[in-house]
Every structure is written in C-alpha cells, then in structure tokens.
Amino acid sequence: MKNLKKGLLVCLFLFPVLLFAQQDFKLHSHNDYLRNVPFWEAFGAGAASIEVDVILQNGNLMVAHEAETIKPELTLRSLYLEPIQKAVDLGMINAFGFHLLIDSKTEAYSTLEAIVKEVADFEGILFSPQNPKGLKLIVSGNRPKAEDYSKYPEWVFFDYQSKTLTADLPWKKIGIVSLSFRQFSVWNGKGRIVESEKLQLEEFVAAVHSFQKPVRFWAAPDSKSAWKAFYDMGVDFINTDQPAMAQSYLSTLSRNIFSTDSRHEVYQPTFATDGKVAPVKNIILMIGDGNGLAQISAGLFVNGGKLNLAQLKNLGLIKTQAADDFTTDSAAGATAFATGKKTNNRALSVDTSGKPLSNLPEILAEYNFNSGIITTDQLTGATPASFYAHHSERDDLDQIASYLPNSKLDLFIGGGRNSFADKIDAIQASGFEMLGNLDDLALSKADRIGYFSSIGSNPSMEKGRGDFLIKSAMGASAFFKSKNQPFFLMIESAMIDSGGHANSTSTIVTEVLDFDRTVGEMVQFADKNPGTLLIITADHETGGVSIPQGNREKGEVELAFHSDDHTGILVPIFAYGPHSDDFMGIYENNEVFEKVLGLVKKYHSK
Structure with a gap:
C-alpha cells in the first residue's frame, strides 16, 4: 500500500507530462520493475512498452529476474495490474497508449497459464475487437511454440525473436519483433556506429516493417546518441533504462535540430589593410x-x-x-x-x-x-x-x-x-x-x-x-x-x-x-x-x-x-582592418x- 501511494503521488505529479502531443517515437521501459516506483515512472514518462519479468513460484506470479531476488509483496498483480486498474478508475487512462511486455522466466506453458488466469480478473481493461484501445500483453522470454499462439486470448500477443522472417509465421499473434542489438553491432552508444553495422540494422528494421510489425533491440546502448540513432533508423520501440530522460530528449529533438536549403554566399575579404x-x-x-x-x-x-x-x-x-x-x-x-x-x-x-x-x-x-x-x-x-x-x-x-x-x-x-x-x-x-x-x-x-x-x-x-x-x-x-x-x-x-x-x-x-x-x-x-x-x-x-x-x-x-x-563562457572577438591584430588574445x-x-x-x- 505504501508503494501504491508513493506511485500515485509520482504519477499525479507527472500527469501533465502524459498529455503528449502526437510523437513519432515510442519508448520501451526496460526492466521497469527495478525502478523505485515500478509502472508509475514509466507511465509518467510516456513509455509505450513496459517490461516486467515474472517467475511462477507456488502458483504466484512473482516479479523478479531470478529466484534469489523474489520478495513476497512484489507480484504482477500488486506492481502492475492493480496500479493500471487504479489509473483507469482515476480517469488517467482512457485509451491504452502502452502495452505490458511480460518476460517469462519459468516454464512457458505453466507460466502463461497462470498469467492468463491472473489477468482475466481485469477483463474490463483488456484489448479485444470490441475494446481496441484496451491493454495488450506481449509475452516474451519463455514462450509456447508458435503453432500454439492462437490458443491464447485475444489480448495475449507474443515477442518474436529471430532473424528468420517468413510469411507463414503467426503474424496476427506477434506483437513485436525483438532481437539483441549485439547480434548486429558492438557499438556502445558513444561516438558513431560503424556504417556497415548500421546498414544491417536498417535492413532488419525494414524487413520487420514489411510484415507491418514493430521492432525493438534489447542489450542496446542507452544514451542520447543511441536514442537518436535508433530514432533515425526507424526503430519502433527504443529500449531504455532511463525512460524519463529519453522522453525529455526525444520529445524535443525535432526542435533542437535545424537545417535549411537557403545558404548565403560569403564575401572574400581583400585583407589589403588587415592588421x-x-x-x-x-x-x-x-x-x-x-x-x-x-x-x-x-x-x-x-x-x-x-x-x-x-x-x-x-x-x-x-x-x-x-x-x-x-x-x-x-x-x-x-x-x-x-x-x-x-x-x-x-x-x-x-x-x-x-x-x-x-x-x-x-x-x-x-x-x-x-x-x-x-x-x-x-x-x-x-x-x-x-x-x-x-x-x-x-x-x-x-x-x-x-x-x-x-x-x-x-x-x-x-x-x-x-x-x-x-x-x-x-x-x-x-x-x-x-x-x-x-x-x-x-x-x-x-x-x-x-x-x-x-x-x-x-x-x-x-x-x-x-x-x-x-x-x-x-x-x-x-x-x-x-x-x-x-x-x-x-x-x-x-x-x-x-x-x-x-x-x-x-x-x-x-x-x-x-x-x-x-x-x-x-x-x-x-x-x-x-x-x-x-x-x-x-x-x-x-x-x-x-x-x-x-x-x-x-x-x-x-x-x-x-x-x-x-x-x-568566454566569447570570441573578431577584428578586421587596420590594427585588427591588436584584438587578438584573451582579455577582459x-x-x-x-x-x-x-x-x-x-x-x-x-
């Protein structure tokens, strides 16, 4: 309850941030459950994809990356489903601009069965043809076989993780295509990515888009340079552990970039009396x-x-x-x-x-x-x-x-x-x-x-x-x-x-x-x-x-x-004409x- 109250306060504080204008980028809040206030921070930052790892233990869906870090109060229900329902009840969510990406860390079928049972209690907020703006769940990590995807409810989708993209895949049940960035590049997000590696990434993005599906890269560099590079490549969900900072940067990026086709010619001085x-x-x-x-x-x-x-x-x-x-x-x-x-x-x-x-x-x-x-x-x-x-x-x-x-x-x-x-x-x-x-x-x-x-x-x-x-x-x-x-x-x-x-x-x-x-x-x-x-x-x-x-x-x-x-900061001074060299140097x-x-x-x- 203490965490829920804290989360509500954070979200209410950030609520004006939620009123985003239409933006052409989406953020994936990676390992969201590790934050001080899971869900609410990502929600407040406008994340369109929120990742949560779950472990099935004694019939309960525990939120953790490994069994050693399990805490009994941290469950899928307490950290995500109930807060999301609360946000809907408060009128903070009228249409879902995000999905939950649930990374299953335990056996695929039994874990997914538990997820379906748990989430079914929140049927009123879930996606369906009758509720197209409802919440979608994308199951990642340990997943059933592709041929079994159609056996699950209409609000359950799957994270496809392979370079092999064919028309016979169950695309209607694939919510996103995700791969490790390291399969393409060793770039650390500083400086610039190698052009050949960038080309491979762009080709893969284009291939995924040919099936009208979004793409995400995990294990990716997480910096302003990286966010802009992924934005320029057309990556649909930009993976980040810093959703608020990424939102702030990307939402102002178009305003901070300038170019023009109009260029003026410069005059070539004679330097006849210069200096x-x-x-x-x-x-x-x-x-x-x-x-x-x-x-x-x-x-x-x-x-x-x-x-x-x-x-x-x-x-x-x-x-x-x-x-x-x-x-x-x-x-x-x-x-x-x-x-x-x-x-x-x-x-x-x-x-x-x-x-x-x-x-x-x-x-x-x-x-x-x-x-x-x-x-x-x-x-x-x-x-x-x-x-x-x-x-x-x-x-x-x-x-x-x-x-x-x-x-x-x-x-x-x-x-x-x-x-x-x-x-x-x-x-x-x-x-x-x-x-x-x-x-x-x-x-x-x-x-x-x-x-x-x-x-x-x-x-x-x-x-x-x-x-x-x-x-x-x-x-x-x-x-x-x-x-x-x-x-x-x-x-x-x-x-x-x-x-x-x-x-x-x-x-x-x-x-x-x-x-x-x-x-x-x-x-x-x-x-x-x-x-x-x-x-x-x-x-x-x-x-x-x-x-x-x-x-x-x-x-x-x-x-x-x-x-x-x-x-x-020091400012430059330029001089031209007689005695212009008198103005060289650093001075008051x-x-x-x-x-x-x-x-x-x-x-x-x-």
Missing part, C-alpha cells in the same frame, strides 16, 4: 547578443561550412564577468564595451555606485566623430541603451528613453517607439530627422537621423523581420560616409540571445545567419573604405549551447542546451574599449 599599422578613421562594433562559439559554429555548419566571420584572421576571446557577478547580463556587458569599466548587472553606463560613466559616443564627439546605434531590439534594450543612457536599472524604460534627445548620437535605428511616445518632440528638437522609410537613410542629407522600426519589439527572422539589419547597417554606413567625418557605429543583433533563453535552435541559427550576412556587408564596406576597423563580438553567451551531433552534407545541426540563461571585455580609445587617441585629436 596593418595604418590610421583608423571609422570604427564599427558589431555585437551578437548571446552569440557564443557554439552559436557561430551552428551557423557555419548550416551554411555549408562557410561564414563571413570565418574569413577573418584576427580573433581572440573575451572574459565577460560583471563587477558584481560571475555571469554578466547585457547591461553590464555592453557598459564594459561602451565605457571601459566593469559595472554591476542591470546598470547602464554607470559605475558600481551609480555614478555616470562617459560612453564612447560622448567621448568620441570630442574627437569630431559621428556616432550611431542600430539594434534588432527595442532602443531601450540594455545593449543599445548603454551607448546613450546612464541609469542603474535597465528596466526603467521611461528614464532610459529620456536620455536619447540629449545624447551624442547622430543616428539611432531600432524598435520600441512606444517608449519614446512623449519624447518625439524633444528628439526632433535636438536635430533628429525622423525617417518614415528605411530606404531613405543612405541618401539623407540630414545632420542627425532617427528611425523606429516598430512600436514595440521587432519580429525575429523566423517571424518575418527580413533584411532589416542589413539595410540598416548599409544605410547607416553610407549616411556616415557622406559626411566625410570619422564615425563610430554599434550594430546589435539582439535575438540570438532570445533563442538561447528559449532554447530554440531555429531562432539561434536564423539570427546568427542574419548577423553573418550583415558582417559580410560591413567587411565589404571596410574594404571599400580603408581606415575602417570592424570589430565583431558578443556581450555574453546564452543557453550553455553545445553541438552534440550534426550532418555536414545536409547542413544540419543538433543543439543541446545546458541553461536557459546567460553563462560565463572592458579592454575592448581601451583598445578602441587608444587607437582614436593615436590618430585623432580633440
């Missing part, structure tokens, strides 16, 4: 929010092994820690780039005591630079706001927005017009011409330009943002070039971070590819405008992303997530500012 000791006139800082090495790698593999980023030669790694936390947020990360000082998380261009810190647009104005910011985020977002506002709390949007009219920016492009609704007059009074169309940007003769791309948040690439980032970057660089003055431009791709928080592979990859297309345009601009230093980096990594598997020929990647938040994020300002002071005067 040369030459004057730096323009500085373009591109920030991929949340864009770590795994995210970049995913974009690379999906795009056929090529990225614009991958053409660049000078790169390093950045430590991202905030002043008050090992793991930075975007506010502290962007403040380090904008001011050269580490600050507390949530703070925008103020020090740890809340005192304003001069940011790059403010400092560079003294050297006759024009400055601009572009973001796919709202303009009050932490990264863009760090380049014009000074405030200790990133969520105080009204206070943050109030800094824009008096900022040293000459250009801003991004979403979030609603946050500036009562400040538009002040923004225009400060000399900003508000564009109604992004296409007008490149040819504008205005002194200062502003453009709100949305009243709230911009859409993601998946939801139709299109070429907004590329058009903004190209238009802004052309706008600044026409002024014949040095300029600083910050370009943020914000939604790589969103994909990391959501653990969305498709969001990450589509945003990385959009960012990379924009990188390509800025590399071309640098080649056409010598003296342009391009810096590409990230404020932090998001999602703890890794790439366990992929397919280079298909341009496919599988991402795994170890977090839904920022991490403290605030040192990017120091390197930039050092070059400004070297070649410009107030």
Whole structure:
C-alpha cells in the first residue's frame, strides 16, 4: 500500500507530462520493475512498452529476474495490474497508449497459464475487437511454440525473436519483433556506429516493417546518441533504462535540430589593410547578443561550412564577468564595451555606485566623430541603451528613453517607439530627422537621423523581420560616409540571445545567419573604405549551447542546451582592418574599449 501511494503521488505529479502531443517515437521501459516506483515512472514518462519479468513460484506470479531476488509483496498483480486498474478508475487512462511486455522466466506453458488466469480478473481493461484501445500483453522470454499462439486470448500477443522472417509465421499473434542489438553491432552508444553495422540494422528494421510489425533491440546502448540513432533508423520501440530522460530528449529533438536549403554566399575579404599599422578613421562594433562559439559554429555548419566571420584572421576571446557577478547580463556587458569599466548587472553606463560613466559616443564627439546605434531590439534594450543612457536599472524604460534627445548620437535605428511616445518632440528638437522609410537613410542629407522600426519589439527572422539589419547597417554606413567625418557605429543583433533563453535552435541559427550576412556587408564596406576597423563580438553567451551531433552534407545541426540563461563562457572577438591584430588574445571585455580609445587617441585629436 505504501508503494501504491508513493506511485500515485509520482504519477499525479507527472500527469501533465502524459498529455503528449502526437510523437513519432515510442519508448520501451526496460526492466521497469527495478525502478523505485515500478509502472508509475514509466507511465509518467510516456513509455509505450513496459517490461516486467515474472517467475511462477507456488502458483504466484512473482516479479523478479531470478529466484534469489523474489520478495513476497512484489507480484504482477500488486506492481502492475492493480496500479493500471487504479489509473483507469482515476480517469488517467482512457485509451491504452502502452502495452505490458511480460518476460517469462519459468516454464512457458505453466507460466502463461497462470498469467492468463491472473489477468482475466481485469477483463474490463483488456484489448479485444470490441475494446481496441484496451491493454495488450506481449509475452516474451519463455514462450509456447508458435503453432500454439492462437490458443491464447485475444489480448495475449507474443515477442518474436529471430532473424528468420517468413510469411507463414503467426503474424496476427506477434506483437513485436525483438532481437539483441549485439547480434548486429558492438557499438556502445558513444561516438558513431560503424556504417556497415548500421546498414544491417536498417535492413532488419525494414524487413520487420514489411510484415507491418514493430521492432525493438534489447542489450542496446542507452544514451542520447543511441536514442537518436535508433530514432533515425526507424526503430519502433527504443529500449531504455532511463525512460524519463529519453522522453525529455526525444520529445524535443525535432526542435533542437535545424537545417535549411537557403545558404548565403560569403564575401572574400581583400585583407589589403588587415592588421596593418595604418590610421583608423571609422570604427564599427558589431555585437551578437548571446552569440557564443557554439552559436557561430551552428551557423557555419548550416551554411555549408562557410561564414563571413570565418574569413577573418584576427580573433581572440573575451572574459565577460560583471563587477558584481560571475555571469554578466547585457547591461553590464555592453557598459564594459561602451565605457571601459566593469559595472554591476542591470546598470547602464554607470559605475558600481551609480555614478555616470562617459560612453564612447560622448567621448568620441570630442574627437569630431559621428556616432550611431542600430539594434534588432527595442532602443531601450540594455545593449543599445548603454551607448546613450546612464541609469542603474535597465528596466526603467521611461528614464532610459529620456536620455536619447540629449545624447551624442547622430543616428539611432531600432524598435520600441512606444517608449519614446512623449519624447518625439524633444528628439526632433535636438536635430533628429525622423525617417518614415528605411530606404531613405543612405541618401539623407540630414545632420542627425532617427528611425523606429516598430512600436514595440521587432519580429525575429523566423517571424518575418527580413533584411532589416542589413539595410540598416548599409544605410547607416553610407549616411556616415557622406559626411566625410570619422564615425563610430554599434550594430546589435539582439535575438540570438532570445533563442538561447528559449532554447530554440531555429531562432539561434536564423539570427546568427542574419548577423553573418550583415558582417559580410560591413567587411565589404571596410574594404571599400580603408581606415575602417570592424570589430565583431558578443556581450555574453546564452543557453550553455553545445553541438552534440550534426550532418555536414545536409547542413544540419543538433543543439543541446545546458541553461536557459546567460553563462560565463568566454566569447570570441573578431577584428578586421587596420590594427585588427591588436584584438587578438584573451582579455577582459572592458579592454575592448581601451583598445578602441587608444587607437582614436593615436590618430585623432580633440
């Protein structure tokens, strides 16, 4: 009774998990009776096949693998039949999405006779032509002869275990075909299975399927790599001792895999001034929010092994820690780039005591630079706001927005017009011409330009943002070039971070590819405008992303997530143009500012 109560509590806790959408995989809970809460754990994990070993002893069906482990209270009835009946009575089972695979460890005929007698007490829940959604039993282990299968009730089926598949087998009474995985392969589930062994498995699966029957392999490796391999082979019941973990992995697998037939061409840089000791006139800082090495790698593999980023030669790694936390947020990360000082998380261009810190647009104005910011985020977002506002709390949007009219920016492009609704007059009074169309940007003769791309948040690439980032970057660089003055431009791709928080592979990859297309345009601009230093980096990594598997020929990647938040992983930094080699090495994020300002002071005067 104690075990039953514990089981009910576990199952009630897991009950929401049972409401699975239609899924194209099924799990076999191997040796289920060995779990802390037999049946309920497998049921809660959505297992479609639940295995129980039985030993006939003194007329009782004991649940155990061998006689030495028998415990009098552990019977087929107490561990499985009664809990299943209870689940039906509670309304937790309306239609059976699983069967019991009973592995008979004692003499076939006498054990099966006892099983039939015991299970007959639960006739109301059993499969029949009148109850097609009822419970099926599949007898494995010691079984009667095949010619005797038809003598047993309609709810009894059998586990066929042979490579010999012929049309004269009693297929109507065969519920599943099972073989030891070791008959085909010695693979341990790590790395990749040998191709010839994989082919044998696939051929056997196809042969079983030709008789419209499902297949299972026992003694099989039990790992994520193995589960995916069996899934890809079309194995109907994936054998596992970890049904909850396998369910979690396989149910999100389609969401974690991404590929696309759409690939962009990459630009081949000239490298004419790359790494040369030459004057730096323009500085373009591109920030991929949340864009770590795994995210970049995913974009690379999906795009056929090529990225614009991958053409660049000078790169390093950045430590991202905030002043008050090992793991930075975007506010502290962007403040380090904008001011050269580490600050507390949530703070925008103020020090740890809340005192304003001069940011790059403010400092560079003294050297006759024009400055601009572009973001796919709202303009009050932490990264863009760090380049014009000074405030200790990133969520105080009204206070943050109030800094824009008096900022040293000459250009801003991004979403979030609603946050500036009562400040538009002040923004225009400060000399900003508000564009109604992004296409007008490149040819504008205005002194200062502003453009709100949305009243709230911009859409993601998946939801139709299109070429907004590329058009903004190209238009802004052309706008600044026409002024014949040095300029600083910050370009943020914000939604790589969103994909990391959501653990969305498709969001990450589509945003990385959009960012990379924009990188390509800025590399071309640098080649056409010598003296342009391009810096590409990230404020932090998001999602703890890794790439366990992929397919280079298909341009496919599988991402795994170890977090839904920022991490403290080093992030890459790339540089192109004069003095790009100054950005090589491993260093703190605030040192990017120091390197930039050092070059400004070297070649410009107030």
